[in-house]
Amino acid sequence: VVISLKGFLMAKEIHPQLKCNEFSLDDVLIPPASKPPEFDPSVVDTTARLTKKITLKFPIIGSPMDTVTGPEMAIFLAEMGGIAVIPQAKLNIRQTHQQSVESQAQQIAIVRRERAGFVLEPKVLGPKATVLDVIKGEQEFGYSSYPVTKDGTTKTSIIGIITGADVQDVDASEYNLPVRKVMTPRAKLVYAKREETLDINDIRAANRIIRARKLDTLPILDNEDRVVALVTRSDIKKDDKFPLATKDQNKQLQVLAAVESRPQLAIPRIEAIANSGIAGIVIDSRNIYGGYKEIAAYAKKQNPDLDVIVGNIVHPNVLRVVLEEAGGLIDAFRVGIGTGEVCTTSEDLGVGRAMGSALNDLNKAFNEEINKNDRYGYIGFIPDGGIKFPRHFFISAILIKNFAGVMMGSYLAGFDQSASPKIQREPGVNVKSVRGMGSAGAIEDRFGPGSSRYGQERIDPSKRYPEGIQKDIPAIGDGHPHLERFRSGVQTAMQSVGAKNIEELYQIAVVNTVSKAASKGTL
């Protein structure tokens, strides 16, 4: 906002609340270190804590927007070291006529299945099963390793293991051979004991055996030789490829899910998904009001391990009130109103706040006063809306001590991994679409005729002022190189100020608010 000095003085006389010192992230420039850094950007650690429990090695958080985050985006971001929030409804819900709770649960399941971890209740075969059963199984389920047990269930002891490699060279004329003729028998079986792996949730121990013995599949056995779980090599290959991945104790990818801000909608949803393997919920709302406390309490009751993220906030007083009311229930806050790329809240409604000022005020109030004596412990703050360059990540992490990672929507929307389909506008020009969740199209799909919620709520989409837009953006291909470059940009910036990690960054960096020309580096 530019306001003339005369205008400022006049306005000040009229309205004592007028503040004119707000700054956005783009009004800030960070001077480089005063002595040359002695380390390479590639060693800079970008790890941040999302909540007390969840750590993200490259903290990019996929926004719960239907054009952005589906299972593919969630897997991609978790593999890259971030995490994503699966929105309440899948894109094109109108066409698929899927109930939104079911489609969200399905999407969560896809992400959670991406890494098997300990495969509990694995499929097993009996001694009479044939090579053909193994081959058919591969076509049907996509895997070809099975423990073979006395009676073909996990209730009896193991007599061997059959893998894809064992059947690979069997001639088609011998497909009716019983598996016991080609399997690795019990006497030669490499296995792990449940007390040394599964019972202490130590998947690494299992993986060590898989690597050392060059196995495809490792059965985990109890004292009576019964199979209680399997661990497979396919996970290890993926682990090697994605060293920053965000995983739980069972080495499965972590994911969050959005729920509505109204208890009557959020509660049945939480009931359905609380134990689906999600790490937490995001109560999705443009600002905090009403039922958040009831929803958070219900979520923690259903599953005390769930983290609860709320938002969006820009004012320390909201932070104070929420923590006073519901301190033990809230683990992180989304910060930012009106700054999103496809959001028109600032422009059309005149509501919003510059991200820099919001982070700065929240930081001061939280550290100097609200969290005195570490009353609430670690609470994460997630800058959300308008983040598209490494500088936005870097500067946010300097402005807020409990930097939990940045939430992104539009920046991710052009990647192959986004939920929006690629459309060819003209030969050689591929686009994807991104829309705000309060845009006319999104409201129509979520609440209009044809949606599963039509008539359940007092929302007439045609009478709602849209708070966002839908737009085409270039389809820029696979997201991996883009995010890798983004991270390298953050690392270079951090190295330039002499910070080896996010904690040091907050301690070391000096923040200058500067003119527009200075922030753009023009003379």
Ligand code: CPR
């Ligand atoms: P971008 O990364 O797209 O700039 O911003 C994403 C964020 O914008 C979302 O996480 C959400 O907080 C906000 N947002 C999404 N749709 C919106 C509408 Cl219609 N209006 C206002 N804010 C919106």
